[in-house]
Amino acid sequence: MITRLDLEEYGKFSRHALEFGPFTVVLGPNEAGKTTVFDALFDALCAGSRHESHxxxxxxxxxxGALRKAVLTWQGEPFSFTDEEFLELFAIRAGEASVHAVKGKSWKAVAEARLLNSGLNPAGLASALAGKAKTEKGGSVRAQIAELKKLIAERGPALDELRRQRDAIFSGEAETARLDAELKEKNAAAExxxxELRALNSKIEVLADACRMAAALEGIKALRTLAETEAALEALKNYGRSELPAYRALVSTQAERxxxxxxxxxxxxxxxASGAAARAAAxxxxxxxxxxxxxxxxxxxxSAKLSAFSSAPQKVVLTVLKPMRYGVWGCAAALALFVxxxxGNLPGYIAALAIAAAGAWVGLKLSVKQTLAGHTPEETKAFLDVLAAEWALVSETPLPAAAEEVYAALAQxxxxxxxxxxxxxxxxxEIADAEAALAVLAQSAEEAKRAAAEAAQTAGNWLKDRGCAAEEEYQAKVTEHEKLAARAADLRERVKIFMNRHSCSTPEALKDRLYTExxxxxxxxxxxxxxxxPELERLKQRAAGLGKAAHALEAEAAPIDGRLGNARARAEAKLEGxxxxxxxxxxxxAGAGTKITELELQLQAYTLAAEVFNRLAEKSTVAFELLAKEVAATLGAVLPGAEARFDSFDAAEARLKDAGGKLRRIKHLSSGLQDLFMLAARLLMARKARQDAEGKTGPGLLVLDEPFYTLDPERERAALKLLSAFQAETGWQIILFTKDEKLAKAALAYALQVKIVELK
Known part of the structure; x- marks a missing residue:
C-alpha cells in the first residue's frame, strides 16, 4: 500500500508530501492540483515503462518538465504497472467505458479483445484463409507456383548447353584464366x-553508441545537477557576498564596551573596597x-589628684646619693692602699689611715643632698603607686615611675x-566622598553594562537576520555559496560544451535532445x-588503416580487371553474345525460384492464420459468456436481479436487463446505469489482470478520477457498495479524486477506512 507521495518540483507542488490510507479521498476544487497528483501517481507507478516519445x-x-520527480513510500512489498496497463485497467476516469485488455497481455480470457473490437469475424477469416491456401484456380498462389516450376524446367537444358559452349571458348584463353585468378586473389584479399573492416565497424558502432549513451547520461546528469545547484544557490543568495567585516566591527564594538x-x-x-576599608577604620x-x-x-x-598632692607645703628632705658616696669611698680606699x-713603713701606714678617714668623712658629707619637697620619696612613691593602680583600671599602658613623667603620661x-x-x-x-564617588561609578558601570548588552544584541540580531546562530555558521554558508557558485559555473561550462556539441541554443533544447537520444x-x-x-579512438584508427589497405588492394585490382575485361571482350567477340x-x-x-519461395511462405502463412482464427472463434464465445456471468454477479450485490450479456468486447454492444426485465443494450440505458455497469466490468477486469495461474489475486490498487459525476445519490451509494465489497475481497488500496465534499462522508457509511487529503 502506498503510504506517502513526495512531490519535488512537480507542477504547482514543490517539496510537498501527501499521506495515503487504504481508502483515500483526494478532495479539492478545480485547479487545486488533483490532476497533478493523478499524473504523479502514474509517473511513479509506471516509471519502468517510461518512454519520452510515447x-x-x-x-x-x-x-x-523532464526534471520532475515523484517518490512513493510503501507499506509492504511495492509493485508497478506498465503505462497502458495502468491507464486502461487500474485508472478509472470520468466517462470512460473501455473494456479492452492491454495488448492481450493482462487478462487471458480477453486476450483477443483488440482484434474482436475491430469488427472482424474470426471464424469467417479462418475459412477464407484456408480456402486461399487450398485453391488451384487461375491466379491463385498454387497456380502461380505451378507455372513458375514449369518455366524453370523448360529453361534448364538450354541454360546448361549455353554454359558448356561458354566454358569451351574460355578454356582456350590462358591469359584470361591467369588474369581471372590474379583478380580473384586481389579481390579475395580486399574482401x-x-x-575485417565491417566486423571492426560493428564493434565501433557498439562502442560509439555506448559512448553516446554515456555522454547523454552525463549531459542529463549535468543538467539535473546544475538545476539542483542553482536551486541551492537561490536558497543561499543572501550569502553571495561576505559581510563579515561589518559583523566583526560590531563584535569589536561589543568587545570594547x-x-x-x-x-x-x-x-x-x-x-x-576603599569605602569598606574607610568604614572599617572609622x-x-x-x-x-x-x-x-x-x-x-x-x-x-x-592629674587633679597629682596636682593636689604636689601643692602640699615644702620641707627639707635629705636625700642620700649612694653612687656618689660609694664612689668617694672607693677612691679614698684606693689612695690609702696605694700610699x-x-x-711600706709606719708613717706611710699612718698617712694611709688618715687618707681613709678623710675619704670616709668627705663621702658622707658629699652624698647627702638637702632639698625642699612636699613629700618624701617614700610618700611620693606610695602616692604614685596608688595612681598607677587606678590608671591600670582604664589603660593597659603603665604610668611612669617619675612624677614629672606622670603629668606627661596623663596628658597623652x-x-x-x-x-x-x-x-x-x-x-x-572620606566615607562621604567615597559614597558620592561610588554612586557616580555605579551609574557609569550600569551604563557601560547596558551599552555592552546593546552591542551584544546588535551583533546577535545581525546574525539572526541572516538566519545564523554564530559567526562560524555564517562563514560556513558564505563558503558553501562560494563552492556552489564555482560548481555552478563549472556545470554551466560543461552544459555549454554539450550545447555546442549537439547544436542546441538553450538548455531546454539540449535536455530534449539528450532524452531523445x-x-x-x-x-x-x-x-x-x-x-x-580511448578504445573507440584506437579502433577508429585501426579501421582507417584497414580502409586504406582495402582501397590499395582495390586500386591494384582495377588495372587487372581492365585487362581481364579486354580479354573477355575479345572472347565475347568470338562468343557472339x-x-x-x-x-x-x-x-x-533465379527470379522464378525466389518467387516460388515467397509464394510457398504465403501458403504457410494462410494455413497458420486460419488455425489462429479458428482458435479465436472457439475461445471468444466462452470468454463472452464468462465475462457476462461475472459482471452480472458483481452487479447483483447492488442491483438485485441484474443480468448481463456480451456478444463482443465493444462496450456499446453489451446488454443489461432493465427495470422491466428486458435485456437492452448499454448504449440505450441511462448514463448513470452505463457507468455503474462499466464500473463493475472494470473492477472485474482489474482483479483478473492481477490473478496468477492458480487464480490467486495479487496486490494492486485502483485510482478513480471523478467516476461518479453522472450518478444519482442511489447509484452513487451502489457504486460505493461495489468498491467496499471489492476492497474487502481483494484488500487493494483505492485512491479517489473528487471535488464533492459529500462523497467522503458517504464512503464512511460503508465502514471504509477513509482518509481525506484536502488540496487548496
Missing amino acids: PAWKNLAGRY ARKA DRAAASAEAALGERR GQLAERDPGLRRQVEKAAEL ALSA PAADHAALTEAYNDKAA REALDRKGVDHAQSDE LPARINQLETDT
Whole structure:
C-alpha cells in the first residue's frame, strides 16, 4: 500500500508530501492540483515503462518538465504497472467505458479483445484463409507456383548447353584464366580486409553508441545537477557576498564596551573596597573612642589628684646619693692602699689611715643632698603607686615611675582622643566622598553594562537576520555559496560544451535532445557501461588503416580487371553474345525460384492464420459468456436481479436487463446505469489482470478520477457498495479524486477506512 507521495518540483507542488490510507479521498476544487497528483501517481507507478516519445509521457514532459520527480513510500512489498496497463485497467476516469485488455497481455480470457473490437469475424477469416491456401484456380498462389516450376524446367537444358559452349571458348584463353585468378586473389584479399573492416565497424558502432549513451547520461546528469545547484544557490543568495567585516566591527564594538563595562565594574569594586576599608577604620576609631574617653576622664581625675598632692607645703628632705658616696669611698680606699704599699713603713701606714678617714668623712658629707619637697620619696612613691593602680583600671599602658613623667603620661590620652576625633572626622569625610564617588561609578558601570548588552544584541540580531546562530555558521554558508557558485559555473561550462556539441541554443533544447537520444539508444539495448573513448579512438584508427589497405588492394585490382575485361571482350567477340543470353536465363531462373519461395511462405502463412482464427472463434464465445456471468454477479450485490450479456468486447454492444426485465443494450440505458455497469466490468477486469495461474489475486490498487459525476445519490451509494465489497475481497488500496465534499462522508457509511487529503 502506498503510504506517502513526495512531490519535488512537480507542477504547482514543490517539496510537498501527501499521506495515503487504504481508502483515500483526494478532495479539492478545480485547479487545486488533483490532476497533478493523478499524473504523479502514474509517473511513479509506471516509471519502468517510461518512454519520452510515447504520447502519455510526452504530455507529462510538456506539462511538468523532464526534471520532475515523484517518490512513493510503501507499506509492504511495492509493485508497478506498465503505462497502458495502468491507464486502461487500474485508472478509472470520468466517462470512460473501455473494456479492452492491454495488448492481450493482462487478462487471458480477453486476450483477443483488440482484434474482436475491430469488427472482424474470426471464424469467417479462418475459412477464407484456408480456402486461399487450398485453391488451384487461375491466379491463385498454387497456380502461380505451378507455372513458375514449369518455366524453370523448360529453361534448364538450354541454360546448361549455353554454359558448356561458354566454358569451351574460355578454356582456350590462358591469359584470361591467369588474369581471372590474379583478380580473384586481389579481390579475395580486399574482401578479407573489408570483412575485417565491417566486423571492426560493428564493434565501433557498439562502442560509439555506448559512448553516446554515456555522454547523454552525463549531459542529463549535468543538467539535473546544475538545476539542483542553482536551486541551492537561490536558497543561499543572501550569502553571495561576505559581510563579515561589518559583523566583526560590531563584535569589536561589543568587545570594547565589554572591556569598558569590566573596567567600570573593577573601578566600582575598588571604590567599594576603599569605602569598606574607610568604614572599617572609622568603626575601629569609634570602638576606641569610649576607652579613650574613660582614659581622658581618669587622666583628668588623676592629674587633679597629682596636682593636689604636689601643692602640699615644702620641707627639707635629705636625700642620700649612694653612687656618689660609694664612689668617694672607693677612691679614698684606693689612695690609702696605694700610699701604704708605696711607703711600706709606719708613717706611710699612718698617712694611709688618715687618707681613709678623710675619704670616709668627705663621702658622707658629699652624698647627702638637702632639698625642699612636699613629700618624701617614700610618700611620693606610695602616692604614685596608688595612681598607677587606678590608671591600670582604664589603660593597659603603665604610668611612669617619675612624677614629672606622670603629668606627661596623663596628658597623652587627651592628645590621643583629639587625634582620634580628628582621624574619625577625616574618615567620615572620606566615607562621604567615597559614597558620592561610588554612586557616580555605579551609574557609569550600569551604563557601560547596558551599552555592552546593546552591542551584544546588535551583533546577535545581525546574525539572526541572516538566519545564523554564530559567526562560524555564517562563514560556513558564505563558503558553501562560494563552492556552489564555482560548481555552478563549472556545470554551466560543461552544459555549454554539450550545447555546442549537439547544436542546441538553450538548455531546454539540449535536455530534449539528450532524452531523445537516450531513449533511442535504450531501444537499441545500448549499455553505457561499455563506454571507452580511448578504445573507440584506437579502433577508429585501426579501421582507417584497414580502409586504406582495402582501397590499395582495390586500386591494384582495377588495372587487372581492365585487362581481364579486354580479354573477355575479345572472347565475347568470338562468343557472339553467348554470355548475355546465359546471364538472362540465369536471372530469369533465379527470379522464378525466389518467387516460388515467397509464394510457398504465403501458403504457410494462410494455413497458420486460419488455425489462429479458428482458435479465436472457439475461445471468444466462452470468454463472452464468462465475462457476462461475472459482471452480472458483481452487479447483483447492488442491483438485485441484474443480468448481463456480451456478444463482443465493444462496450456499446453489451446488454443489461432493465427495470422491466428486458435485456437492452448499454448504449440505450441511462448514463448513470452505463457507468455503474462499466464500473463493475472494470473492477472485474482489474482483479483478473492481477490473478496468477492458480487464480490467486495479487496486490494492486485502483485510482478513480471523478467516476461518479453522472450518478444519482442511489447509484452513487451502489457504486460505493461495489468498491467496499471489492476492497474487502481483494484488500487493494483505492485512491479517489473528487471535488464533492459529500462523497467522503458517504464512503464512511460503508465502514471504509477513509482518509481525506484536502488540496487548496
